Amino acid sequence: MESINVLTKKIVRTLKEEGLVKVALKSKDYMRIEKEKKMYSGKVFKDVLFINGVNYKELPHPPRYRIQHQMEQLRANNIESDEVFYPYLDLEFVRNYRVFIFFRCPYTDEIGRFIKLAKELNKVILYDIDDLVIDTKYTDTIKYLETMDREERDAYDRHVCSMQSVLRMCDAVITTTERLEEELRHYCPKVFINRNTASEKMLSLSEKAYQKTRNSKATGKVKLGYFSGSITHNDDFIFILPAIERIMREYSCTELHIVGILDIPKELKEFEGRIIAHPFVEWEDLPQLIASVDINLAPLETSIFNEAKSENKWVEAALVRVVTVASNVGAFQKMIKADKTGILCNSTEEWYEQLKRLITDEKKRTEIANAAYEYCHNHCVTLYTGFPLAHFIKEMCVPNIVFIFPSLNISGGIMVALEHCKVLRGAGYDVTVISESEDNQKWCDFRGIRFPVLSKKEYSFYGSFDKAVATMWTTVKFLEGYPNISQRYYLVQNFETDFYEANHPSRIEANQSYLPHGKITFLTISKWCEAWLKEKFCQEARYLQNGIHAENFKPVKRSFDGKIRILIEGDCQSYYKNVDESFEITNQLDRECFEVWYMSYNAEPKEWYKVEKFLHKIPYEEVAGVYQQCHILLKTSFLESFSYPPLEMMATGGFAVVVPNDGNREYLSDGENCLLYPKGEIKQGLQAIYRICEDEELREKLYYNGIETARERDWENIAENILFFYDCKSVERREK
Numbered sequence: 001m002e003s004i005n006v007l008t009k010k011i012v013r014t015l016k017e018e019g020l021v022k023v024a025l026k027s028k029d030y031m032r033i034e035k036e037k038k039m040y041s042g043k044v045f046k047d048v049l050f051i052n053g054v055n056y057k058e059l060p061h062p063p064r065y066r067i068q069h070q071m072e073q074l075r076a077n078n079i080e081s082d083e084v085f086y087p088y089l090d091l092e093f094v095r096n097y098r099v100f101i102f103f104r105c106p107y108t109d110e111i112g113r114f115i116k117l118a119k120e121l122n123k124v125i126l127y128d129i130d131d132l133v134i135d136t137k138y139t140d141t142i143k144y145l146e147t148m149d150r151e152e153r154d155a156y157d158r159h160v161c162s163m164q165s166v167l168r169m170c171d172a173v174i175t176t177t178e179r180l181e182e183e184l185r186h187y188c189p190k191v192f193i194n195r196n197t198a199s200e201k202m203l204s205l206s207e208k209a210y211q212k213t214r215n216s217k218a219t220g221k222v223k224l225g226y227f228s229g230s231i232t233h234n235d236d237f238i239f240i241l242p243a244i245e246r247i248m249r250e251y252s253c254t255e256l257h258i259v260g261i262l263d264i265p266k267e268l269k270e271f272e273g274r275i276i277a278h279p280f281v282e283w284e285d286l287p288q289l290i291a292s293v294d295i296n297l298a299p300l301e302t303s304i305f306n307e308a309k310s311e312n313k314w315v316e317a318a319l320v321r322v323v324t325v326a327s328n329v330g331a332f333q334k335m336i337k338a339d340k341t342g343i344l345c346n347s348t349e350e351w352y353e354q355l356k357r358l359i360t361d362e363k364k365r366t367e368i369a370n371a372a373y374e375y376c377h378n379h380c381v382t383l384y385t386g387f388p389l390a391h392f393i394k395e396m397c398v399p400n401i402v403f404i405f406p407s408l409n410i411s412g413g414i415m416v417a418l419e420h421c422k423v424l425r426g427a428g429y430d431v432t433v434i435s436e437s438e439d440n441q442k443w444c445d446f447r448g449i450r451f452p453v454l455s456k457k458e459y460s461f462y463g464s465f466d467k468a469v470a471t472m473w474t475t476v477k478f479l480e481g482y483p484n485i486s487q488r489y490y491l492v493q494n495f496e497t498d499f500y501e502a503n504h505p506s507r508i509e510a511n512q513s514y515l516p517h518g519k520i521t522f523l524t525i526s527k528w529c530e531a532w533l534k535e536k537f538c539q540e541a542r543y544l545q546n547g548i549h550a551e552n553f554k555p556v557k558r559s560f561d562g563k564i565r566i567l568i569e570g571d572c573q574s575y576y577k578n579v580d581e582s583f584e585i586t587n588q589l590d591r592e593c594f595e596v597w598y599m600s601y602n603a604e605p606k607e608w609y610k611v612e613k614f615l616h617k618i619p620y621e622e623v624a625g626v627y628q629q630c631h632i633l634l635k636t637s638f639l640e641s642f643s644y645p646p647l648e649m650m651a652t653g654g655f656a657v658v659v660p661n662d663g664n665r666e667y668l669s670d671g672e673n674c675l676l677y678p679k680g681e682i683k684q685g686l687q688a689i690y691r692i693c694e695d696e697e698l699r700e701k702l703y704y705n706g707i708e709t710a711r712e713r714d715w716e717n718i719a720e721n722i723l724f725f726y727d728c729k730s731v732e733r734r735e736k
Helices: 004-039 060-075 091-095 111-122 143-145 150-166 178-184 200-213 235-250 264-274 283-291 312-318 332-335 348-360 362-379 381-395 412-426 473-481 506-511 529-538 579-585 618-630 644-651 682-694 696-712 719-725
Strands: 050-053 081-085 101-103 124-128 172-176 190-194 223-228 256-257 275-278 295-298 323-327 343-345 402-404 429-435 442-447 447-455 465-470 486-493 521-524 541-543 564-569 592-602 614-617 630-635 655-658
Touching: 050 060, 050 696, 060 081, 060 124, 060 381, 091 111, 091 447, 111 124, 111 323, 150 506, 172 178, 172 381, 178 190, 178 332, 190 264, 190 486, 200 275, 200 283, 223 348, 235 256, 235 332, 235 348, 235 618, 256 264, 264 275, 283 719, 295 348, 312 323, 312 447, 323 348, 323 362, 343 348, 362 381, 362 579, 402 412, 402 473, 412 429, 412 442, 412 447, 412 506, 412 644, 412 719, 465 473, 473 486, 521 529, 529 541, 564 618, 579 592, 579 630, 579 682, 592 618, 618 644, 630 644, 630 682, 644 655, 644 696, 655 696, 682 696
Parallel strands: 050 081, 050 101, 101 124, 124 172, 172 190, 223 256, 223 295, 256 275, 295 323, 323 343, 402 429, 402 465, 429 447, 465 486, 486 521, 521 541, 564 592, 564 630, 592 614, 630 655
Antiparallel strands: 442 447
């Protein structure tokens, strides 16, 4: 940030050169920004966030054209966006948008961190620039800068170089003119031109201004208008000064109208009575001021800097049906059809001749002004020009996918979905998690990767998702109700109707989710789920084998010489987990020979459970260590889609005594890699534990077969299948 001393000099300079009114207007804009800062909550999901690098109190027009007008273009084409002033950019905003557009933004450490994190999340970073203020080789050609003292000039140059630093970090650049595009390609290979356009409000104000002035202009007078601020510091006006002097001398009917505090040049002193200086006005009042003149002056000296400038002055005048005389330079040359929609001049002499012609030919003025209006009304306003910008934004967007979770509490189903998220992130996708819980967690950490989390209850959603995945029956409602989703998926991991006992109201709602409204692709990681979806609901489900990170579950040989440790895992409040049966078995074990550990993420042990150690909410990365410390896992769930704990226990070289269910039958084989016993047969469950303890030959067989079963299901072997599962392919990222 610039020093207070430099900012103070800017205020003094503004007071001196532009007057108290301009300072007041800039202060009003500053207060608006402060108000917006307080109002912005960040609890939204939209497609685009504009980060404004220009203070409205200093330069109100550029951010209005390049942010507010582009936001209107996007909104007219169903892309919602927000704006934030760059000092107020919060690192957490990276979770809330797909695309970030930095307008004339200087580098700060916070912005550097923001862009780094955004790229890790596969977000898109764009830069928007409407002037060649990105390299001192361009700005050194601005004569006005020579009036700055050394301290202020150094601060300005640092600011220019700082903007270039951010630009070079971006995936692409949006700009206003062909010459800008040509120069910007030296800094970023992908450049898109989106010309400055008039907003709906500008169009409305211009029409009202024209209607108000069309019959009220003084007859016999011809007003020349120059809407560019202080004349004493404007080399562009000095360039045409000889022509203006001749016109004012030869045509006493002419008046010169200039916006800003004016020190009249000595060449025009004799015409002082016909020079009208207007104070700076709010942009809403500018159409009325332009409409009051007959000829709009838009001179530009020929320079690379001026060739890059936009055609705003011509458009603003055209919308109030005022003819423009402009230098035959840059965007004026590109956009104005000579002698049809405006007048183009190459020399001072041409300026004189063309002004003389227009002064004496009111019909020609009207003809050109009307033609310019027709063109600009149809080709230079937001609603008629936004589609190419929207199309470019969509092309630049990295494909995104959202997983809707009932909560972020660790469970087998959540971990499966997060494994899929991890593979998709690695393939280049922008992956987001929506949580239906009330914990307002902002990030979900999983195996060294952080996924952004948006709270369904706290956030308002407006942005688009290429793909959305429901992960439990409650989350299907989001797929059914949110319109901005291209492809919808339902990852079915269990028959959730049976999660609830008879007469529970959720049973009916869960069952309804298997016959959703609208087109949803069914997915599953269980052959059993694939079968009942087809049989009961006529749903063709796409199947993907489940996986495990075998390298995280290192096998450890257990010694059965001392006390045997039994591990029970599951939420005892969920009746289908059948944890009570596990303790009915282990409560009968001799505590001289056995001890029991109980691991649960949610529920705590009931009073009658005999537990030597309770493991509550163990982080996933520590679970393998728990397995390695135990000899036998007793798992008695009767409803599972897959059931990870037996597979994970076997991967560590431990042993599993399990109640068979439709989910675990897919990989468990009695007497080969585990021991199975029928649900409710407490005595047989006890016998299975004793058999493992007593039969060394059986243990050897179960040990090696269990490890092999786990290795066959390593996630590394099925990563490509996950992409196919979601109709995805690897995304080629643009490295900058």
